[in-house]
Amino acid sequence: MATQGGYLTLDVTKPRVSPARDFLFVQSTTEVGGAEVALLNLFACNAELRRRSLVATLGFGGGDLPSRLRAAGAVVVELSPARLRNPFRLVSCVLALRRLVRSYGVRVVIGNGAHPQIFGGWTARISGSKSVFMVHMIHAVPLGANDPRDVLAIRGPCDLMLAVSKASQRTLQRLRPLVDTRLLYGGTPLTAVPEADLPAARAELGAGPGDLLVGVFGRLQRWKGQDVFVEAAARVARQCPEARFAVVGGSVFGLEPEFADGLREAARQLGIGDRIVFTGFRTDVARLMAACDIVCHTTRVEEPLGLVVLEAMGLGRAVIATKGGGPSEIIESEEMGLLVPGGDPAALAEAIISLGGDPERRHQIGARAAERVRSAFTIEAMAENLLGHLRRLAND
Numbered sequence: 001m002a003t004q005g006g007y008l009t010l011d012v013t014k015p016r017v018s019p020a021r022d023f024l025f026v027q028s029t030t031e032v033g034g035a036e037v038a039l040l041n042l043f044a045c046n047a048e049l050r051r052r053s054l055v056a057t058l059g060f061g062g063g064d065l066p067s068r069l070r071a072a073g074a075v076v077v078e079l080s081p082a083r084l085r086n087p088f089r090l091v092s093c094v095l096a097l098r099r100l101v102r103s104y105g106v107r108v109v110i111g112n113g114a115h116p117q118i119f120g121g122w123t124a125r126i127s128g129s130k131s132v133f134m135v136h137m138i139h140a141v142p143l144g145a146n147d148p149r150d151v152l153a154i155r156g157p158c159d160l161m162l163a164v165s166k167a168s169q170r171t172l173q174r175l176r177p178l179v180d181t182r183l184l185y186g187g188t189p190l191t192a193v194p195e196a197d198l199p200a201a202r203a204e205l206g207a208g209p210g211d212l213l214v215g216v217f218g219r220l221q222r223w224k225g226q227d228v229f230v231e232a233a234a235r236v237a238r239q240c241p242e243a244r245f246a247v248v249g250g251s252v253f254g255l256e257p258e259f260a261d262g263l264r265e266a267a268r269q270l271g272i273g274d275r276i277v278f279t280g281f282r283t284d285v286a287r288l289m290a291a292c293d294i295v296c297h298t299t300r301v302e303e304p305l306g307l308v309v310l311e312a313m314g315l316g317r318a319v320i321a322t323k324g325g326g327p328s329e330i331i332e333s334e335e336m337g338l339l340v341p342g343g344d345p346a347a348l349a350e351a352i353i354s355l356g357g358d359p360e361r362r363h364q365i366g367a368r369a370a371e372r373v374r375s376a377f378t379i380e381a382m383a384e385n386l387l388g389h390l391r392r393l394a395n396d
Helices: 034-045 047-052 065-071 087-104 114-127 148-155 166-175 195-204 226-239 259-269 285-290 307-314 325-330 345-356 359-376 379-393
Strands: 002-004 007-009 023-029 053-060 076-078 108-112 130-135 160-163 180-183 212-217 243-248 276-280 294-296 318-322 338-340
Touching: 023 034, 023 087, 023 114, 034 047, 034 053, 034 065, 034 108, 034 307, 034 379, 047 053, 047 379, 053 065, 053 087, 053 114, 065 076, 087 114, 108 114, 108 379, 114 130, 114 148, 130 379, 160 166, 160 379, 166 180, 166 325, 195 285, 212 226, 212 285, 212 307, 212 345, 226 243, 226 259, 226 345, 243 285, 259 276, 285 307, 294 345, 307 318, 307 325, 307 359, 318 325, 318 345, 318 359, 338 345, 345 359
Parallel strands: 023 053, 023 108, 053 076, 108 130, 130 160, 160 180, 212 243, 212 294, 243 276, 294 318, 318 338
Antiparallel strands: 002 007
């Protein structure tokens, strides 16, 4: 074991005695999406998780997840990428993970998503450890209708699957009925943004004090529906001259990099190019989200959880979300937010106009939304729920 730049590193080619770590989290990509934000927040909020855990990243992507995990207090080991189509590298990676398990005395291996679970499940099997699959998707039925990586993850060695929503849990129980499947709702930190910061954030998003600012947040992909938001924004703009719009996020994992340019062109053709701001990838999401009057979630299909929904509700924003999946479990009534059909710009525009003209209703919805998150969807509650499952498997 050695220290480089203040960070713990490990040469996994050499056996050694290391401080015990009961839990090994396997993480494929170094870029940051929803599953990675959840992992970061879990380590940032929970001292027991930091003390008892180790994270192995498999080196895919060019992001800064390892450094951000270390900044949150996690012990991180960075391994070389191993593609599933390269059997030699795949086996080498699993063997490297097994050495980590033996070196640290790991009792439970957790795959944070499908690709990590393929490696983590087999590592646990050959090491005599328990395997946990953190599932961040709603899978298709039958199994063969899913991506091959998801098929391998679901059918591979596993002792416990943790689903982020009841919608996700239901499909897993159909696809792998003999494996224990439990509910692990996602959570969000309760972030406070000073009121004094909001005018500058609103100005950055093109909105003045008297404007209605409507935002959509998340990585830019067609299934996330930002193009639906742009079309809805054009409809709203025709009726609400005070409305301004923001699209916050960029391409992640190298997926659909051309989609952002298509959104800008669509906004120009719809005549709202001067009323909509595209920020690209941002790390100050809470600040920008708190500056919005309405936050939209616009996926075309059911979202497994909807972390953006939780983040916006936790900030007391009025939320309009796609009906189904996680958002329908989070937003229990119209007193907490509005649900609209996915892929329907007319329905989304109607909901925006309805809330846009009623500041008091927006305030009431925001207050109830924040209360809902505080009662059931904090990151602290998620961490304690996760640790309960891990302790049980580790025979604490």
